[in-house]
Amino acid sequence: MKEEQAICYSCANENCFIKKHLHLEQMKQYVQKKHSFVCKKTQQFIIEGAPIQGLYFICKGKVKTVKTGINGREQIVRLTKNGDTIGFRGFGTSKRYLIGAYALEDTVLCNFSNETMMEILQNVPEFTYALMLFYADELNKSENNIRKIAHMNVRERVIDLLLYIHRKFGQMNGLIDIELSRKEIADFAGTTEEQVIRVLSSLKKESLIKTVGKRIGILAIPKLQSEIMEHKYF
Incomplete structure (x- = not known):
């Protein structure tokens, strides 16, 4: 994967968690620590079961997240686009990714390491609260998806x-x-x-x-x- 310069302050993704909180003074030090890179179409950048390497935020592109099901078949659990967050399943509670992720087209990704994310969560309450609501919404969606399959x-x-x-x-x-x-x-x-x-x-x-x-x-x-x-x- 090729390194790419993606500047948060000029990012057009207003729904991105990072972008939403750039108005906070504390965030300035953290956005300087991120790494951005290009993931080519069909390329996998998260391997299910691999050690967690922080959270990914899509700067530009589309990604599918998958989980291994019965007989080793991959089940797509989420489709994501500009501004969406990837790798949050298991973050903070597990040391390994619970999903895999592939680029559906050439995609620019921003990665914040485990250490940087933990610093943000411990020092930026507004960000932490927003992420908590995000997790609650994702849990509700997951429960709805289970009912869909059943009914x-x-x-x-x-x-x-x-x-x-x-x-x-x-x-x-x-x-x-x-x-x-x-x-x-x-x-x-x-x-x-x-x-x-x-x-x-x-x-x-x-x-x-x-x-x-x-x-x-x-x-x-x-x-x-x-x-x-x-x-x-x-």
Whole structure:
């Protein structure tokens, strides 16, 4: 991975934890200690079970986080973009990462070491409080995802995923602004690649979505939402 200069004070990611707290005088000393680098598309920068090397913040790009499931299959647990935080699962309670992470496109990452993060948490209460709320929100999302797998059928899980990535990444030129393979969709929806292909084919025939290569565009958001309305998850 190649070193990259990413300056926090000129960062455009207003939702980044670091950026949000730059107005605090204490933060000046900590942002000088970070390391930034470029992670190429498909490159893994967090290995599940490896010693924790602090937290990562996405300056620019997209990342998928995965966890090993039954029979060694990787399950996608989160998709992230500019300003998002990665590597927080296990931080502070475990000495090893509980997830793995791959770049979905060339991505600029900012890393704050374990030591720097602990100093921030101990000395910047406003940051610590915000991170606590973030953890609570992530726990709620995780519990909802567990219920989805239990109560939604395959078609509903795929629709739920399409609506999620549409909300998360938006659409450009009629296509959702993230490229996911059919296998990656299956890994996130908790199903098989073959079932995903069948569901997407059915949704295309019903004129609810369109596809261009790996990219997918949603044509009828209200109709897709109505299909999973009873679950109240979209």
